[in-house]
Amino acid sequence: MPVALLFLIALQLQTAAAPLVTLMGLKPQFVAALVVSLGFLYGPLAGATWGFAGGLALDLLSGVPLGVSSFALTAVGAIWGHVAAGLKSPGWLVLALATFPALVAYDTLVALWLQGLGWPLSLGFSLVHVALPGAILSALPVPFNYYILRWLEERSRRFEVRSWD
Amino acid sequence: MAGLRNRSYYLVLFLLGISVLSIALHQSGHLRPVEGFLLQFSTPVAEVTSSLAYRVLEAGRAFQELGSLREENQRLRQENAELRAKAIAAQEAQIENRDLREQLGFKEANPVFDTLPAQIISRDPSNLLDFLIINKGAADGVKEGMVAVSPEGLLGRVILAGSNSAKVLLVTSPSSSVGAMVQSSRAVGMVYGQQGGRLTMRYIPQGEAIAVGDLVITSGLGGAFPKGLVIGKVVKVRQRDVELFQEAEVAPPVNVGRLETLALIRNFAPARLE
Numbered sequence: 001m002p003v004a005l006l007f008l009i010a011l012q013l014q015t016a017a018a019p020l021v022t023l024m025g026l027k028p029q030f031v032a033a034l035v036v037s038l039g040f041l042y043g044p045l046a047g048a049t050w051g052f053a054g055g056l057a058l059d060l061l062s063g064v065p066l067g068v069s070s071f072a073l074t075a076v077g078a079i080w081g082h083v084a085a086g087l088k089s090p091g092w093l094v095l096a097l098a099t100f101p102a103l104v105a106y107d108t109l110v111a112l113w114l115q116g117l118g119w120p121l122s123l124g125f126s127l128v129h130v131a132l133p134g135a136i137l138s139a140l141p142v143p144f145n146y147y148i149l150r151w152l153e154e155r156s157r158r159f160e161v162r163s164w165d
Numbered sequence: 166m167a168g169l170r171n172r173s174y175y176l177v178l179f180l181l182g183i184s185v186l187s188i189a190l191h192q193s194g195h196l197r198p199v200e201g202f203l204l205q206f207s208t209p210v211a212e213v214t215s216s217l218a219y220r221v222l223e224a225g226r227a228f229q230e231l232g233s234l235r236e237e238n239q240r241l242r243q244e245n246a247e248l249r250a251k252a253i254a255a256q257e258a259q260i261e262n263r264d265l266r267e268q269l270g271f272k273e274a275n276p277v278f279d280t281l282p283a284q285i286i287s288r289d290p291s292n293l294l295d296f297l298i299i300n301k302g303a304a305d306g307v308k309e310g311m312v313a314v315s316p317e318g319l320l321g322r323v324i325l326a327g328s329n330s331a332k333v334l335l336v337t338s339p340s341s342s343v344g345a346m347v348q349s350s351r352a353v354g355m356v357y358g359q360q361g362g363r364l365t366m367r368y369i370p371q372g373e374a375i376a377v378g379d380l381v382i383t384s385g386l387g388g389a390f391p392k393g394l395v396i397g398k399v400v401k402v403r404q405r406d407v408e409l410f411q412e413a414e415v416a417p418p419v420n421v422g423r424l425e426t427l428a429l430i431r432n433f434a435p436a437r438l439e
Contacts, residue, residue, distance in 0.1 A: 016214040019288035019422055021222075026292050045173040052180040059187075060203050062289045063296035063324070063334060066196055067187030074184060078177045111293060117192065120339050121293065125360055130292045 002152045003038070007050060010034045015061050026130065029103055029138035031058060035073050036102040037145040039081030040095050041153075047077025064110065065117060072109035076102050092146040099139045107131035201327040204298070208330040212286045212300055278391070280314070280428035281305065286330065288422070293360060295338035297321070299427065302329040310389070310435040313427050317418040318395030319343070319383060320427055322435070333427070336396065337362045337417060344386035345396055350374040353384050356396050356415060364397055364415040371411060375402055381415050388436025 010030040018027040031054040039047020055070030062069070080102045087094065104127075111126035190196045230237075283305075287298035301307050303326045313320040313333045321335040334341055341358040345366055352373030354366045366381060379399040385392030401414040 012214045014290040015287045016218040017222075018290060022422055027290065029290075029292075031290070043173075045176060048173075048177040048180055052184070055184070056187075058290050060200065061207060061287055061298065062291050063294045063332065063338065063340075064291060065188055065191040066200060067184040067189075067191060069291070070187070071181055071184035074177065074180045107292065110291065113188070114293065117188070119294075120357075121360065126293060129361055134292050 002156070003050075003149070006148060006152070007031075007034060007054065011054065011057050014058070023137055024133065026134045026137055028141065029106070029134060030141065032073060032076070032103055032106050033099055033138045033142055034145055035077045036080050036099045037095060037142060037149060039077040039079075040084040040098060041146070041149050042081070043085055044078045044081030047079075047081030048074045049077075051075070051077030064114070068110055068113045068117075071113065072106050075109060076106045079105075092143040095146050096139050096142040099142045100135050103135035103138050104131045107134060197325070201325060204325065204327040204330055204332065205302070208286065208298075208300065208327070212284075278314075278428075278430045279432040281307070281431050282426055282428050283307075283313075283331075284426050285424055294340070295321075295335040295358065295362065295421070296324075297333040297335060297421070297427070299331050299333060299429075300329070301429065302327045302331050304328045306431065307331045307429060312390055312394075312430045312433055312435070314394060314430060315419050315424060315427050318397070319390065320419070320421065320424075322389065323429065335421060337364060337421070343390055343396060344384040345381050346384040347373070347375050347399070348380040348382050350379070353386065354410075354413075356381065362417065362421070364417055366399070366413040366415050367410065369411040369413065371404070371406075371409065373411065375399060375411060375413055377402060381413075390435075391430065391433045 010033075014027075014030045018030060021028070035047060035051045035054050038050045051073035052070050055068075055073035056066070058064070058069040058073075059066045080098060084098070108123075108127060108131050111121055111123055111131070115121050115123055187196065191200075281301060283299035283301040285297050286300045289296040297313075297320075299307075299313075307323060307326045309323050309326050311323040313322060319336055321333045321338070321341065323331045324334045325332040336343055336356065336358055338358045339360055343356045344353070345356040346353045347366075347369075350373055352369050352375055354369040356364050356366045359365055369375060377399055381396045381399060383390040383392055383394040383396060395418055397415040397417045399413045400416045403412040403414075
């Protein structure tokens with residue numbers, strides 16, 4: 001439930017606030033960054049499920065054909081969750097460093113889909129001018145995601161222990 | 166453990182499959198009613214959060230601008246005086262123009278547009294495309310193809326109308342193209358949206374005079390947009406003798422990121438070329 005609330009906040013930030021706080025015309029990708037964090041901390045299943053939900057919501061609120069962002073975020077959430085499963089308690093720095101290629105992969109996948117569907121997008125421009133700088137910008141809130149998610153995890157564990165008592 | 170892992174993989178594949186199916190249905194147009202309905206569902210929340218975001222941003226901006234307000238005021242007073250003088254001259258020219266048109270029996274070239282104001286409640290969250298969602302839909306008379314403008318000029322056109330909200334494709338979107346002409350030389354071409362909110366005017370015949378600072382307006386060719394709406398100003402010209410056409414980079418007149426409202430032109434019906 002708290003993760004769902006965090007997810008809704010990220011979604012609202014993405015649609016209402018992100019377009020107002022652009023840097024060099026680029027918007028931070030709050031939802032994508034949160035999905036990567038969820039996959040990284042809770043595994044590929046959580047990454048894929050939240051990636052699918054987040055991507056679908058982004059598709060509905062953007063002009064991207066329904067299914068494009070959900071495909072890209074499901075894949076990225078699942079793959080990064082799988083990669084992180086091999087790491088022992090990754091810290092926020094590892095998460096931030098892993099988020100960067102994840103977000104580049106996400107934007108590239110979306111651009112590839114759009115190009116495949118006949119949208120006049122330049123893949124080179126998308127990678128150099130959108131995906132790479134956008135990923136740096138979007139990786140910035142990752143430490144916050146990390147600590148909030150860790151705090152939520154601790155809180156729910158404590159709650160479970162108390163319920164057993 | 167292996168069973169759980171297998172189930173996870175199946176679920177991931179299932180979700181990816183649904184996404185691909187959605188893309189296919191979207192492409193075939195079967196998802197249009199569903200998308201309209203879901204857009205409707207998200208409108209109230211988007212409206213509240215967007216207004217909240219604006220207020221926070223405006224408060225921050227007002228705080229930042231406090232220091233420069235006096236200088237700004239002084240400059241604006243001077244500008245106001247100059248503009249008043251220009252407005253009087255323009256009014257005179259307008260009267261003269263009207264008289265001449267009457268003498269020639271011409272109809273008014275730019276009829277006054279009947280507009281429907283709308284509030285922007287959401288913007289494209291992606292960095293690849295440019296869309297807006299507005300708080301007016303089919304119930305308010307919004308139809309697909311309607312042209313969206315701001316006081317500064319052309320913004321885009323409606324591509325999906327839900328009952329109480331609609332999606333506007335901006336001219337800066339890579340999938341957008343507008344018939345255009347350079348106001349001073351009347352050279353025609355096509356303005357295409359580019360990633361990163363840029364505009365490029367292509368297919369300008371060689372030999373046509375075009376310079377940095379020229380105003381680019383809609384040509385009305387193609388019938389999707391009315392003639393004479395400002396698209397932007399030329400900021401760079403690319404002319405090579407070996408090519409058939411010239412190209413120009415055009416700067417849009419308005420920063421869409423800062424816009425809160427827009428207007429839809431009600432009394433212009435886009436031509437359907439079938």
